[in-house]
Amino acid sequence: MQITLDSYDKENAEKMVRAEYGLSLNQYMVMETKKLANQYLSEDYVSPETQSVIDQAVTGTLKTSKPQSADDFLKNLGITVE
Secondary structure (H helix, E strand, O other): OOOOOOHHHHHHHHHHHHHHHOOOHHHHHHHHHHHHHHHHHHOOOOOHHHHHHHHHHHHOOOOOOOOOOHHHHHHHOOOOOO
């Protein structure tokens, strides 16, 4: 899966993640992905819909219906952008 941000959103996301976590945006995304993977792998049962999304993400075929802004991406991760 690839997330493409315009230069302004990328710069803002980089600064916010660096200030909050002391990590680059890529390092933060890897950390969050590992946490989500561990959460899903620790569940005894995963719904077919969730398994389908996981399979698509693993194979690199997961597509989103619209481009996502950095604010939306971080909000979906539970990070409040002010």
